[in-house]
Amino acid sequence: MRTHREIYQPNPEFAANAAIRSMDAYWELQNKAIADYEGFWKTYADEKIDWLSPYEKVLDESNAPFYKWFTNGKLNVSNQCIDRHLADKADKTAILFEGDRGDVEHISYAELSLRVNRLANLLREEFGIQKGDRVVLYMPMIPEAAYAMLACARIGAIHSIVFGGFSAEALKDRIEDAEAKLVITADGAYRKGKPYMLKHVVDEALEDGGKSVEAVLVVKRNHEEIEWVEGRDYDYNFLIKSQHAECPYEVMDSEDPLFLLYTSGSTGKPKGVQHNQAGYILWAQMTMEWVFDIKEKDVYWCTADIGWITGHTYIIYGPLAAGATTVMFEGVPTYPDAGRAWKMVQDHKITQFYTAPTAIRVLHKMGEHEPEKYDLSSLKVLGTVGEPIDPPAWKWYYEEVGQGKCAIVDTWWQTETGGHMISPLPGATPIKPACATMPLPGIMAEVIDHDGTPKEVNETGLLCITKPWPSMIRTIWGDPDRYVKSYFGDAVKDGKPVYFSGDGALVDDLGYITITGRVDDVINVSGHRMGTAEIEAAVKKDPTVAEVAVVGRPHEIKGESIFIYIVLKEGHVNADIAKHINELLANEIGNIAKADHIIEVPGLPKTRSGKIMRRILRSIAKGEAVTQDISTLEDPAIVEQIETKAREA
């Protein structure tokens, strides 16, 4: 196995002013957390949170794994994100919105406050929404989505955002699971220069279900024609005008729920992950300061959708709690051309850019030299999240986009963790490409066996967080047993169940953690365990390969054999691809990694957040009929095309 020794040191000029400036500084913090865990968190809770009344205990473990943080403390998250900034940041841009068609709006903290207060009043006064009520948001990426989240937080309502790409069926399931009283949506929005519609999906979802919903509040964005249900549908643009400019916020307990969010479902039925107030907002803010090194004058852009956890923590809550300027973008980074994202960086002088490997691959594929055409000198930190990034994509991101001077923070975390868990610190951590590196200070991430034994160097094990942390999932909505079983049923340390992420990882000789993929993505060939991510990374070294997915297939003798799906780059044909890939695998990993099946397909089955649904590919590799729900796929038709290809092979 090849161990690469390619390490990139932090940019010294950047490090000089960074929040955490060296590995010594990192260890000082982490050692403090190890020595006095509660004391560590107390320091930050006292410094960062605007408490309305003080908490009693930092961490209450009496009902583990239902942990409580900052017990009986009182706060309001919309105060933390807006009101407390008004004294010195009233005119600072809070949200910098860019529409699909290039329309730009700067929303100051004062303006944000006004709009959130008005909407909070509308929800409370006109719709009778009270503390603890659930409100489902089915919204495009427009500022009103942010106002709605913060207005819910202000009055103590629990929002549950459903990604605007989901079907009526998926929306209905989530509305019913949360028993939502109100749905907030929009007529639609713009994508690739054209209007697209959302409201009809809500209509369909409520046709024969979602009986708890009393009203639908509709934001008019594109003003296209929509159906209107009298007595149920309400016009936001009209109603908002007459609302009071001040809405007193609800005093919330640290452990009152803030929001629900369903996981993306790449491994099974989505879970309604519940996050609460104080611990979540504290870590959202701290990671903005540590991982993105956010500074007063920065303009920060995360390209996620608010329908995912990344959009919650790193477009809205984290940046606003930190008093930053956060960019919200309605469109796609490849329209009108592959330079759109880079033009936005240039136009707005963006300092931090945070996206997913799938977007990086698309931007790379569509415009390898596109970044050169723009002035990207404002960039300081680049981020990636969502899946393992492959070294070629990482290199391009580092060299072409970051021009060799920006740190890349490869952030590992999950819907359930609320915020970053493992990531380089841009001013401190020497970076190894495509490696999440070290747990953040205060986070006890370990690679262990089921019984808690640490794994040897470079040996794959279970990626666990062995101490509770403030922004962790509190429960699965309506199903506390599933919470315990899903996360605390696989690994024990010192006799206590610990949080298991579902991901496999290994620790290298530098002490760096590399994510190897989901544990059930490990393939066991004749007793050799290999992570699918590792094999995929090797296959991607072939310059004609655009995308790859590796799964295991039961094999009489070997236990499992390797089955590889390949998508070639546009304009490439390669008759010898299978032979070629196996030579590559033999060189990169060893003969053991050679695949029995390598097939070329037109595309891969992906969730709307860009993750490959390997369970579908596993079924196809086995020659089984695909029985999984494919309605949450970006392109359900791809499944049949892959099945046909697999049969022919």
Ligand code: ATP
């Ligand atoms: P479900 O839990 O319903 O199957 P999901 O796990 O895809 O859905 P998310 O919470 O959005 O939903 O994704 C978290 C997962 O994404 C992690 O468990 C990990 O597998 C992957 N991931 C996130 N960031 C990284 C990263 N930097 N490197 C490698 N993998 C990552």
Ligand code: MG
């Ligand atoms: Mg998951």
